[in-house]
Amino acid sequence: MDIQGTAALITGAASGLGAATAKRFVDAGATVFGLDLAPSIERAGEAPAGVTFIAGDVTNEDDVQAALDKIGEAGIPLRAVVNCAGVGWAGRILSKSGPHQLELFRTVINVNLIGTFNVMRLAANAMQHLPTVDEHGQRGIIINTASVAAFEGQIGQIAYTASKGGVHAMTITAARDLAQVGIRVNTIAPGTIDTPMLAGVTDEYRENLEAGIPFPSRLGRPGEYAQLAQFLTEHDYINGETVRMDGALRMAPR
DSSP states (O other), X not given: OOOTTOEEEEETTTSHHHXXXXXXXXXXXXEEEEEEOHHHHHHHOSOOTTEEEEEOOTTOHHHHHHHHHHHHHHTOOEEEEEEOOXXXXXXXXXXXXXXXXXXXXXXXXXXXXXXXXXHHHHHHHHHTTSOOSSTTOOOEEEEEEOOGGGTSOOTTBHHHHHHHHHXXXXXXXXXXXXXXXXXXXXXXXXXXXXXXXXXTSOHHHHHHHHHTOSSSOSOBOHHHHHHHHHHHHXXXXXXXXXXXXXXXXXXXXX
16 A cells, blocks of 8 residues: 555654654655644654644543544545554562552553554544545555563563553454455564663663664664554555564563
8 A cells, every 4th residue: 555645643653663653654655643642742842744743642532533533634545543652661460569550550551452442443433434545445554563572571561561462462353353444454563672761771771682682683773663664554465463573582581
């Protein structure tokens, strides 16, 4: 599917993976609408050329629907949705301070899993009314973001692992559900990526992270995630897949 001349909705677009994907899709000729929390948009400053920031919460039905309505009013067909919004806090089931906080677990699931599902279901509903783009009836694609933690969650990642495992598990079912309206669904499972979340770590910690990645022995780059998102959008026969992007990393217990 050709990106040029289409609209793309990217969540978490104010920083990290979402920001890199927004830039990549703009460079490919798309008009990008970036949904993110208001404080994140304020920190990002002025939106890049070709990107329209929309303040909203992926877990809020009204916020997501309002963003989709705004895209519809722009008159540009929404062909790609990339879910990059997510959170991750560490916590063991049992620690010295007691059992894992239930509300913390619930929050991570709510943002990473339910938020992804909320955007997916509402975006699919909007996309199903678009004209098809080819003789096979394709209308668009939804790309979700899991993590290698979905497969090898480390100690202290119980909430994050559960949420990202859920995103991975939804992929094939979502692809089958939405096949009837010509919408493909794929998921990217990144490894250790050099995002703002790692900005405060020491050089020694960064080097240890890189040493655990077989090849290339470095952190992944947000631009590489964006490149893969574009590839999955343009490759019409990849559907229902979770693609690991991790340099052959397999996470150790800690």
